[in-house]
Amino acid sequence: MGRQKAVVKARREAKRVLRSDARSHRSREEESVSSLVHMSGLDAIGMARDVRDRQPIVARNDSQSLYLQAIKSKSLIFATGEAGCGKTWISAAKAAEALINKDIERIIVTRPVLQADEDLGFLPGDISEKFAPYFRPVYDVLVKRLGSSFMHYCLRPEIAKVEIAPFAYMRGRTFENAFVILDEAQNVTASQMKMFLTRLGENVTVIVNGDITQCDLPAGVKSGLADAMQRFSDDDVVSVIRFGAEDCVRSELCQRTLLAYQ
Template sequence: MVQGPTQGARNANSTGKGNGRGKGKNAAQDQFNEAGGASNDNANRTMTIAEAQAAVERALPTFDGGSFKLGREDITPTPAQKKIMHEARNKDMVFVNGKAGTGKTLFSTYMALEALAQGKIDRICLATPAVTADEEIGFLPGDLNEKMMPHVRPMVETIDELIGKPLRERLMQAGVLEIAPHAFNRGRTYKYSYYLLDECQNASARQLRTSFTRIGKGSTFIYMGDDAQNDRTDQKRTAFTAYMERFSNPAYDREIGQVQVPKTDCKRHPLILKMMERGDDLPIPELEGHKEQANTAGQVIREATPAPKP
């Protein structure tokens, strides 16, 4: 359980942000230790929210508007990635659509940790639609976190890169970092929380609609997906795309942001970008229930293969 009052931290001036930050893994470990992570007396003590916020504030790499250090790399955001950060700071909901490796998870997760470090939120929630998990989660071994960890691992590993695994584990122990599967969302309201929903291209319309109604005071919801990687092969149009189109109405401009990240922002192995440019990362028609055709620009168009007649 999370311990300690939070209102003071939430209202505190964050002008001191950045002191002692961004100094690598040793600094992250030092901040974890300061929060009680390595002390024999405090080894089993749950962090308070204020301690968690302070530890993250010190461990999170400093972003000065130009770049920040992540391991051995200097990360310089592209215009689309900067837009993710801008929209996350200024909107209640943000939809981010882009190919694998284009920074959706990294920059969305960074913004969640930044909000925690600044005392704006008390909790970060990680979720994915987990196509089979919603229906079969009760049959998987382990507790809820163990069952859902494979589905949220990309976000968890990103957090490990940003603030270190020991601190991330303490945040989970304290309930400040939570895995929150869709199947357990009904009836919940997330206040002063950052809710990160990944793999949204696999979400059903009901799952997305249910999540929209869970947002509470002081919260930010970010929906990340790659509409070209839809695992629900029975759908020609995903709910993720449909809701992005619906919320593009100017009536939502002040509350809902949308970011389309181009495939050229891919920072993974050059081979992956080459596959994307050629369209070779798309489904194989006869194996995945789609048929493909190339348009005059050489782009691949996918259509659902008609169901065989009985």
């Protein structure tokens, strides 16, 4: 009897040790995950509770309706219009929607920075940090539509589902399975626009936004956006949208300002 009790006791002790080891292993795994989340700059609780803006993207005027229909059905969209017409907001929101629905693999956002070598050079940080202030209008929309945590995940260099780069970095690349936004396109030259448009590969939606009335290029240099809108016209692949001052939806004051300065 004494020997049988000893065997039972030994078995119980072995099970206790195994349970203790299992709890210790799970604890180490949880610590590792917490460490990785901390290193990545993401908040585990925030990831679970992150809220996306899921409101439908609805046109507020006829021009926006044409713009949305073009994004849905065309591969290349040129849009020009003054401030507050919704060009940047709609393009960024539709890009986020395409990424969430897995219609494309990544979002690429670019814009020209005049005198980039001088202006960006004086800003602190790497190229992404230098360029961040110029990216802010699109960034705010993407954060709202994708959610902050997922947006930060997409921006990681090893993930690169959302990429931001100055226009000068576009040369020599090919864009495929992507939603590409070129903002402030009135400030690229005609030759630069040609370079950009020849980067386009398969399964892309490309939106070229700008305001040809606000060109900052040197006198005598034609805007690449104005030039492209003369060369292209609506067809099965391309759409050209022109917003007017009456299409401003930012605020009544913004619309009155645009009308006052016409």
